[in-house]
Amino acid sequence: MKLLYKPDWEEAKQRYRAWWAHESMDRCASPCVRRRTMFCRRSRRRPRRTPWQRWTDLDYLSRDNEYWMSRTFFGGEAFPCWNGGYPGHTAIPAFLGCPTQLDMTTGWWDPILTGEDLAS
Secondary structure, rough: EEEEEEHHHHHHHHHHHHHHOOOOOOOOOOOOEEEEEOOOOHHHOOOOOHHHHHOHHHHHHHHHHHHHHOEEEEEEEOOOOOOOOOHHHHHHHHHHOOOOOOOOOOOOOOOOHHHHHHHH
């Protein structure tokens, strides 16, 4: 399998396999992610009217991910990974039913579960 933005994926994949098997490698397994060029993310974005649109509009997220990955160097064992969800969508409080509050830059839970919630 080839990755569009990771030309040395086969080499990185072998290092991941060696690391998983507790085998020695020719160097430290380390990811390095750097911008290829200077770019301003804010200047090219179409602003969303609400945080919900900002984090759930799949067309927008697809364009945003493509823009970021095409301008990023994935060195060492780093690899491109599509970010398809709002902040906190995979965190434990979300799985436990806490409502996620969104703004244009982040997400958090309010209220978060307490010990009393977990006891019932």
